[in-house]
């Protein structure tokens with residue numbers, strides 16, 4: 001419940017507005033009653049647009065894991081063959097133990113690979129809209145990772161943490177679309193102009209763009 005589905009949906013919405021051709025696929029499978037992800041969400045995004053063409057240098061497949069404890073086997077499958085990880089942390093202090101539990105399960109399922117293959121990662125600390133005093137902020141992430149005993153898997157933690165709020169991003173975009181004339185925010189081709197992207201989207205987009213950059217750097221330096 002940290003906001004994984006929300007995060008990947010917000011990224012998809014922004015990419016669809018700015019550059020619809022960069023969204024190749026987007027599927028989220030939710031339980032009708034609880035709204036929880038029952039299998040996983042999948043998105044395929046294009047990165048590195050080739051100039052003067054509709055093509056991209058890379059297609060990035062993004063999967064989210066299903067959160068419920070009984071779906072461990074599903075998570076195991078989703079984690080197979082990954083090139084990078086975006087760890088979405090729930091900033092709600094009430095969910096501190098849930099965060100610990102998730103990080104420890106990740107260590108159990110994937111710890112060896114993360115260490116040996118130095119799998120690139122970013123951390124997105126979501127729900128920063130929560131009031132001060134009730135949330136995990138940027139500088140408490142190290143404490144969380146130490147408490148979960150996973151700090152050995154994630155070196156240079158400080159430089160890989162992004163904090164934000166999907167809820168805020170969604171509200172800001174909604175306001176903008178409602179209150180600004182379309183001919184101002186859209187280009188002549190009908191695309192959303194990048195300069196109007198609300199600041200609240202930055203940490204979400206960066207947690208994704210940064211992982212892609214890290215992965216590409218790693219893959220190219222080893223080949």
Ligand SMILES: Nc1nc2c(ncn2[C@@H]2O[C@H](COP(=O)(O)OP(=O)(O)O)[C@@H](O)[C@H]2O)c(=O)[nH]1
Pocket residue numbers: 001002003004005006007035036037064067126127128129130164165166167168
């Ligand atoms: N306050 C707050 N709640 C959020 C935010 N993002 C998601 N949520 C809520 O957290 C719950 C779980 O979100 P979801 O994306 O389904 O989480 P997932 O289980 O990690 O996929 C939902 O009730 C969302 O409304 C946020 O930025 N702020």
Ligand SMILES: [Mg+2]
Pocket residue numbers: 004005006036037064065066067
């Ligand atoms: Mg989900």
